[in-house]
Amino acid sequence: MKKRFSLRTQVFSIVAVSMFLIVGFIYLFQTAFLESFYKLEKIETISDIGNLIADNLGESNLLDQLEQMQLSNEVCVRVISGNSDVSGNACALNRLDRTQIASIYMETLASGGEKLFSNYRFTVGLAKPQDLFIFAKTTSFVNEDVLIIVSSLVSPIGTTVETLKSQYPFVAAIVIVMILLMALTISRMIIRPIKKIEEEAAALPFGNYNGEEVKSSIAEVSSLNDTLVIANEQINKAAQAKKELIANVSHDLRTPLTMISGYGEMIRDFPEEHTKENIEVIINEANRLSKLVDDLLDLGKLEGQRGQMQLQQINIDDLITAVYRQYEELCEHNHIEFHTQIEASGCFIGDYGRLQQVLYNFIANAINYNDKSERKIIIGSRLLDSKRIRIYVYDNGLGIKEEDKDLIFERYYKVDKEHKRADLGSGIGLAICKEILLAHNFEFGVDSEFGNYSVFYFDVVKV
Numbered sequence: 001m002k003k004r005f006s007l008r009t010q011v012f013s014i015v016a017v018s019m020f021l022i023v024g025f026i027y028l029f030q031t032a033f034l035e036s037f038y039k040l041e042k043i044e045t046i047s048d049i050g051n052l053i054a055d056n057l058g059e060s061n062l063l064d065q066l067e068q069m070q071l072s073n074e075v076c077v078r079v080i081s082g083n084s085d086v087s088g089n090a091c092a093l094n095r096l097d098r099t100q101i102a103s104i105y106m107e108t109l110a111s112g113g114e115k116l117f118s119n120y121r122f123t124v125g126l127a128k129p130q131d132l133f134i135f136a137k138t139t140s141f142v143n144e145d146v147l148i149i150v151s152s153l154v155s156p157i158g159t160t161v162e163t164l165k166s167q168y169p170f171v172a173a174i175v176i177v178m179i180l181l182m183a184l185t186i187s188r189m190i191i192r193p194i195k196k197i198e199e200e201a202a203a204l205p206f207g208n209y210n211g212e213e214v215k216s217s218i219a220e221v222s223s224l225n226d227t228l229v230i231a232n233e234q235i236n237k238a239a240q241a242k243k244e245l246i247a248n249v250s251h252d253l254r255t256p257l258t259m260i261s262g263y264g265e266m267i268r269d270f271p272e273e274h275t276k277e278n279i280e281v282i283i284n285e286a287n288r289l290s291k292l293v294d295d296l297l298d299l300g301k302l303e304g305q306r307g308q309m310q311l312q313q314i315n316i317d318d319l320i321t322a323v324y325r326q327y328e329e330l331c332e333h334n335h336i337e338f339h340t341q342i343e344a345s346g347c348f349i350g351d352y353g354r355l356q357q358v359l360y361n362f363i364a365n366a367i368n369y370n371d372k373s374e375r376k377i378i379i380g381s382r383l384l385d386s387k388r389i390r391i392y393v394y395d396n397g398l399g400i401k402e403e404d405k406d407l408i409f410e411r412y413y414k415v416d417k418e419h420k421r422a423d424l425g426s427g428i429g430l431a432i433c434k435e436i437l438l439a440h441n442f443e444f445g446v447d448s449e450f451g452n453y454s455v456f457y458f459d460v461v462k463v
């Protein structure tokens with residue numbers, strides 16, 4: 001596996017290496033390359049001046065110009081032709097004798113008219129020998145040969161380099177202190193909060209996250225902290241939901257199982273109890289169990305988003321009429337007044353089977369949660385605006401309290417905490433409806449007055 005290094009080590013290494021590289025380069029340029037740069041610059045200056053003079057030989061104020069150039073560039077210029085020999089004041093080149101000049105001239109001619117003499121050393125009398133850079137150029141002016149010599153003194157820079165070298169231990173010490181300070185600042189600002197968040201995130205899967213806010217001026221760190229808080233809330237919610245689900249499912253499975261085993265034992269032990277009615281109870285309870293398991297599987301499928309909707313064009317009249325027919329007989333049998341009220345017609349896009357399932361659930365609940373002597377259910381449609389139609393199921397039953405309206409669409413939420421056994425519901429009917437309607441992107445909900453009525457609805461968009 002590739003070896004990984006901590007952020008602290010990496011940041012520290014990058015800062016240290018870059019600092020040392022920068023300081024190393026500066027050291028190299030100021031010691032090893034300083035002399036070469038110095039020479040290059042001198043050579044460039046004297047050859048530029050030599051060429052400039054060659055171009056301006058005819059100028060009347062040449063002498064003034066030579067003085068000027070000598071002063072501002074610390075160079076020395078001498079221009080020699082057949083009958084003239086001019087140079088700036090106090091020029092070292094004045095000390096060159098005729099033979100030296102002749103040899104410079106010859107060598108320059110031999111090199112094609114331009115020659116650079118680096119470290120030209122000459123001595124006059126008892127004076128100290130002098131090293132010069134000399135640029136010599138031969139040209140002609142008014143039919144006369146002209147020799148232009150420009151020189152610059154080679155100052156020894158060894159002492160300068162030595163001074164710079166002696167400064168380096170101090171520079172290195174300052175750099176090390178700066179690296180340490182930078183590493184410390186970076187660690188304070190970035191690494192410490194990240195490390196803290198990393199520790200908290202590591203505690204998350206084991207439920208030890210304490211939700212403590214990691215203070216940092218860095219936006220990314222704060223947002224990471226917020227993400228962690230949200231993730232923790234979601235994990236807690238999921239854990240709570242799982243607990244509730246297991247409790248509710250176990251409860252709903254146990255009731256029919258107790259009935260089945262109780263009736264079974266009774267029939268086994270008392271042959272006279274072997275009646276059609278008692279066997280009917282066993283069959284009904286087994287069916288209830290089967291429906292509960294089916295619904296749980298269905299909800300799992302919808303929540304896992306594997307329940308893709310089979311979209312098609314649906315006629316509102318057809319859908320309502322089909323659902324009505326399904327429950328017509330059951331309602332008549334139970335003396336429930338049941339009718340349709342189709343005020344808005346038209347077509348929309350949806351999954352016919354799934355929306356039928358939603359309406360069946362609404363009606364099953366409308367039958368179950370009604371203890372009035374004259375039970376009444378209406379399935380209908382009405383126009384909301386030019387595009388939208390509301391499809392609803394009305395009942396004059398128990399109604400739903402304001403605070404329960406949103407909660408009843410949650411899985412296993414029961415208004416009646418006594419866990420009343422519904423005749424038709426499995427306890428997760430509305431949660432399934434919610435998943436189906438969300439998958440359709442339909443608005444849905446319930447209007448209700450507690451003790452008076454409930455209207456469960458969803459809104460479709462006309463095509």
Ligand code: ADP
Pocket residue numbers: 361365366368369395397398399400408409412413414415416422424425426427428429430431454
């Ligand atoms: P179940 O009906 O099996 O309990 P549901 O998810 O279908 O499960 O309904 C959740 C809860 O919403 C019900 O327990 C009931 O308290 C409430 N409820 C649903 N429909 C109605 C209704 N038409 N009138 C009054 N209460 C209702």
